[in-house]
Amino acid sequence: xxxxxxxxxxxxxxxxxxxxxxxxxxxxxxxxxxxxxxxxxxxxxxxxxxxxxxxxxxxxxxxxxxxxxxxxxxxxxxxxxxxxxxxxxxxxxxxxxxxxxxxxxxxxxxxxxxxxxxxxxxxxxxxxxxxxxxxxxxxxxxxxxxxxxxxxxxxxxxxxxxxxxxxxxxxxxxxxxxxxxxxxxxxxxxxxxxxxxxxxxxxxxxxxxxxxxxxxxxxxxxxxxxxxxxxxxxxxxxxxxxxxxxxxxxxxxxxxxxxxxxxxxxxxxxxxxxxxxxxxxxxxxxxxxxxxxxxxxxxxxxxxxxxxxxxxxxxxxxxxxxxxxxxxxxxxxxxxxxxxxxxxxxxxxxxxxxxxxxxxxx
Amino acid sequence: xxxxxxxxxxxxxxxxxxxxxxxxxxxxxxxxxxxxxxxxxxxxxxxxxxxxxxxxxxxxxxxxxxxxxxxxxxxxxxxxxxxxxxxxxxxxxxxxxxxxxxxxxxxxxxxxxxxxxxxxxxxxxxxxxxxxxxxxxxxxxxxxxxxxxxxxxxxxxxxxxxxxxxxxxxxxxxxxxxxxxxxxxxxxxxxxxxxxxxxxxxxxxxxxxxxxxxxxxxxxxxxxxxxxxxxxxxxxxxxxxxxxxxxxxxxxxxxxxxxxxxxxxxxxxxxxxxxxxxxxxxxxxxxxxxxxxxxxxxxxxxxxxxxxxxxxxxxxxxxxxxxxxxxxxxxxxxxxxxxxxxxxxxxxxxxxxxxxxxxxxxxxxxxxxxxxxxxxxxxxxxxxxxxxxxxxxxxxxxxxxxxxxxxxxxxxxxxxxxxxxxxxxxxxxxxxxxxxxxxxxxxxxxxxxxxxxxxxxxxxxxxxxxxxxxxxxxxxxxxxxxxxxxxxxxxxxxxxxxxxxxxxxxxxxxxxxxxxxxxxxxx
Numbered sequence: 001x002x003x004x005x006x007x008x009x010x011x012x013x014x015x016x017x018x019x020x021x022x023x024x025x026x027x028x029x030x031x032x033x034x035x036x037x038x039x040x041x042x043x044x045x046x047x048x049x050x051x052x053x054x055x056x057x058x059x060x061x062x063x064x065x066x067x068x069x070x071x072x073x074x075x076x077x078x079x080x081x082x083x084x085x086x087x088x089x090x091x092x093x094x095x096x097x098x099x100x101x102x103x104x105x106x107x108x109x110x111x112x113x114x115x116x117x118x119x120x121x122x123x124x125x126x127x128x129x130x131x132x133x134x135x136x137x138x139x140x141x142x143x144x145x146x147x148x149x150x151x152x153x154x155x156x157x158x159x160x161x162x163x164x165x166x167x168x169x170x171x172x173x174x175x176x177x178x179x180x181x182x183x184x185x186x187x188x189x190x191x192x193x194x195x196x197x198x199x200x201x202x203x204x205x206x207x208x209x210x211x212x213x214x215x216x217x218x219x220x221x222x223x224x225x226x227x228x229x230x231x232x233x234x235x236x237x238x239x240x241x242x243x244x245x246x247x248x249x250x251x252x253x254x255x256x257x258x259x260x261x262x263x264x265x266x267x268x269x270x271x272x273x274x275x276x277x278x279x280x281x282x283x284x285x286x287x288x289x290x291x292x293x294x295x296x297x298x299x300x301x302x303x304x305x306x307x308x309x310x311x312x313x314x315x316x317x318x319x320x321x322x323x324x325x326x327x328x329x330x331x332x333x334x335x336x337x338x339x340x341x342x343x344x345x346x347x348x349x350x351x352x353x354x355x356x357x358x359x360x361x362x
Numbered sequence: 363x364x365x366x367x368x369x370x371x372x373x374x375x376x377x378x379x380x381x382x383x384x385x386x387x388x389x390x391x392x393x394x395x396x397x398x399x400x401x402x403x404x405x406x407x408x409x410x411x412x413x414x415x416x417x418x419x420x421x422x423x424x425x426x427x428x429x430x431x432x433x434x435x436x437x438x439x440x441x442x443x444x445x446x447x448x449x450x451x452x453x454x455x456x457x458x459x460x461x462x463x464x465x466x467x468x469x470x471x472x473x474x475x476x477x478x479x480x481x482x483x484x485x486x487x488x489x490x491x492x493x494x495x496x497x498x499x500x501x502x503x504x505x506x507x508x509x510x511x512x513x514x515x516x517x518x519x520x521x522x523x524x525x526x527x528x529x530x531x532x533x534x535x536x537x538x539x540x541x542x543x544x545x546x547x548x549x550x551x552x553x554x555x556x557x558x559x560x561x562x563x564x565x566x567x568x569x570x571x572x573x574x575x576x577x578x579x580x581x582x583x584x585x586x587x588x589x590x591x592x593x594x595x596x597x598x599x600x601x602x603x604x605x606x607x608x609x610x611x612x613x614x615x616x617x618x619x620x621x622x623x624x625x626x627x628x629x630x631x632x633x634x635x636x637x638x639x640x641x642x643x644x645x646x647x648x649x650x651x652x653x654x655x656x657x658x659x660x661x662x663x664x665x666x667x668x669x670x671x672x673x674x675x676x677x678x679x680x681x682x683x684x685x686x687x688x689x690x691x692x693x694x695x696x697x698x699x700x701x702x703x704x705x706x707x708x709x710x711x712x713x714x715x716x717x718x719x720x721x722x723x724x725x726x727x728x729x730x731x732x733x734x735x736x737x738x739x740x741x742x743x744x745x746x747x748x749x750x751x752x753x754x755x756x757x758x759x760x761x762x763x764x765x766x767x768x769x770x771x772x773x774x775x776x777x778x779x780x781x782x783x784x785x786x787x788x789x790x791x792x793x794x795x796x797x798x799x800x801x802x803x804x805x806x807x808x809x810x811x812x813x814x815x816x817x818x819x820x821x822x823x824x825x826x827x828x829x830x831x832x833x834x835x836x837x838x839x840x841x842x843x844x845x846x847x848x849x850x851x852x853x854x855x856x857x858x859x860x861x862x863x864x865x866x867x868x869x870x871x872x873x874x875x876x877x878x879x880x881x882x883x884x885x
Binding site: 205206208209210211212213214215216217218219221224251254255256301302303304305306307308309311314315316317318319320321322342343344345 | 369370371372373374375380381382383408409410411413414415416417446449451452454455456458485486487488490522523524
């Protein structure tokens with residue numbers, strides 16, 4: 001390989017290997033090769049702050065994951081293990097392809113990210129933990145990312161939870177989001193903790209912030225203590241999405257609403273060709289207390305999110321913020337900044353499942 | 363914070379607090395700072411959802427302007443200087459909260475009109491009497507505006523639970539210890555000390571805040587952070603620009619007042635202070651003040667030995683030919699004003715006795731860089747004599763470079779640790795290598811602009827990153843002694859300029875270090 005003339009990413013690909021044993025020596029060989037081929041003014045920096053295991057349903061989702069890993073490399077340099085598991089494929093076996101990509105950081109340094117792509121066939125696909133464990137980097141956190149909508153049973157198994165510091169998934173990616181929420185709650189019951197980073201929950205972050213902010217003032221704050229009368233959460237699609245359920249679960253758990261007899265909760269849906277299926281469209285909160293009333297509305301409007309607060313006393317305040325389209329790369333990056341269980345999420349999840357149970361007994 | 367009520371929806375969010383609705387009154391709203399920093403910063407905060415609905419900016423200045431004209435002028439400022447691109451829908455929402463009142467600070471007129479506008483804002487926008495007054499006006503007007511606000515009853519904290527009324531003051535906080543105290547007395551006439559927020563935008567920088575985290579959240583550095591292991595500390599605030607059209611101001615100020623009294627003394631305090639018991643504003647500021655009180659004053663007769671003044675002449679900076687200071691607009695042709703200063707500062711306490719801090723700042727230096735370098739002591743004995751491949755420091759023992767910890771504040775925010783490593787091979791060869799942490803690339807989140815962070819802190823009532831009156835006094839005590847020493851021994855007219863633009867200051871600065879057997883780092 002000739003020295004890079006500019007600071008373009010440099011990619012070295014390793015030999016295809018068919019045993020896990022051969023993987024680590026092949027990776028070391030790649031790093032040595034990168035150092036030898038480095039240009040005088042470019043220093044490849046070998047670093048990893050985590051092992052990111054991406055379990056993919058097929059090669060297409062593995063390609064998406066590989067792209068996200070590449071984009072995350074400068075902020076979350078990791079050993080990425082992309083696993084495409086096919087329980088039905090024959091013969092049993094594991095194939096691995098390696099790559100080392102070094103991307104310029106703007107100065108003379110290059111951050112080098114390792115990527116291992118595993119094709120796991122047959123029986124080993126039912127024992128993924130045994131395939132992945134030997135490849136984990138010591139002393140750094142392990143994040144397991146379920147790309148797309150793979151079955152949750154293996155990921156939520158105790159053996160996997162024991163080695164993973166974080167499990168990334170998207171509860172809205174599955175066909176039946178309510179079923180996903182129930183599975184997560186069941187896993188929490190079984191294991192006593194649930195270190196899940198749910199991308200649907202991450203997408204709710206701006207909504208939660210704007211709703212929280214609407215009740216910061218001393219006029220509005222008291223409504224949170226028993227003054228909420230009705231909540232309507234509208235999402236895009238044919239059924240209320242996981243996002244919508246999680247948002248009402250969050251409000252209900254944070255404000256300690258009783259499972260029955262609390263404020264009226266309405267989950268409504270609407271089709272909107274410009275909005276992705278499952279995304280929130282609007283949240284309305286009607287408040288009334290001690291003869292005072294107020295309406296808080298947060299709604300998606302084109303590329304912005306508009307918050308408005310109106311009271312019977314004449315206050316009519318509004319604010320508009322940029323609604324950044326949350327791409328997967330940004331969401332995953334944000335989830336990777338946290339570690340362990342998010343107890344606010346767990347409480348919202350449990351309450352959402354409880355509310356759903358009341359409406360749609362399973 | 364007592365004034366921010368607990369909101370159960372806040373827990374677990376990125377920002378666990380946002381300020382209650384308030385009116386930010388900017389005195390000097392037609393000025394440069396408002397256009398370049400304040401309003402673009404506030405707009406970025408609005409676009410990021412950090413400001414509450416109802417938040418309002420009231421511009422106050424001498425210029426006759428309607429609300430509409432003020433909005434239009436601010437829109438142009440955001441388009442030109444904003445770090446967040448202007449988006450029509452967001453702007454429309456933000457602009458609803460922009461009002462203007464004509465106030466003549468010199469005549470003291472227009473305060474009635476301002477009061478009326480604020481009353482309307484309280485009613486229409488729900489700001490509930492909460493105020494932040496930002497004085498972005500010439501130093502000469504600060505005391506009188508503060509007094510007038512008091513006389514008009516506008517400095518009173520609203521009676522309601524959690525109400526606030528705060529005053530933000532920009533540097534310079536006086537010209538010396540006496541005038542600083544006079545200014546404080548003027549401010550205290552109308553505002554209690556806890557209402558006053560003296561802003562130093564350096565303290566809003568992420569790396570400066572990280573300094574405390576680095577020192578007090580890592581167990582491995584603090585045991586070494588003392589005279590026993592540290593040989594000396596170097597703090598450099600280098601600018602490649604000249605006075606940028608501010609010649610008249612700079613003639614009055616100079617590098618000592620402009621940079622050392624505030625920015626550098628704050629850095630000295632943060633590097634040298636003891637660990638605070640908690641991160642509350644008063645606890646942190648108490649520790650900073652204790653450190654500043656331990657700084658040894660430079661006696662009049664010692665000024666020539668422990669300080670160096672410089673002024674740049676013509677030269678080449680970053681590939682461009684530039685004129686000398688005396689040719690700058692607003693500068694006297696025979697000016698003796700310092701554009702460079704180097705100081706040896708000693709701290710008389712148990713932690714730092716015998717470990718000097720060397721400070722330098724200047725304009726038209728070869729590059730823009732603000733760095734704090736902790737130079738550790740050399741190893742007491744080296745078994746590797748004759749095995750060294752590189753040697754960069756005069757303090758090296760047997761040629762081994764001592765360990766160096768560099769905290770870079772700008773432009774490449776980060777931390778570097780230099781240590782010796784064996785060069786691979788049969789022979790024992792040692793070379794210095796650097797371990798780098800780059801702030802920008804280690805975290806996905808973009809750092810907020812210093813002004814944004816500080817404005818938000820002020821609205822939230824968090825004064826940790828603002829200077830308290832006794833901090834300002836102590837910094838002035840040190841700097842006023844130097845000014846006295848300089849006055850007693852002024853340079854001859856032909857002694858200035860004494861460094862060429864594009865160099866690291868006058869030779870005397872290097873001599874000062876060399877006398878102590880040390881040298882400035884090459885940046």
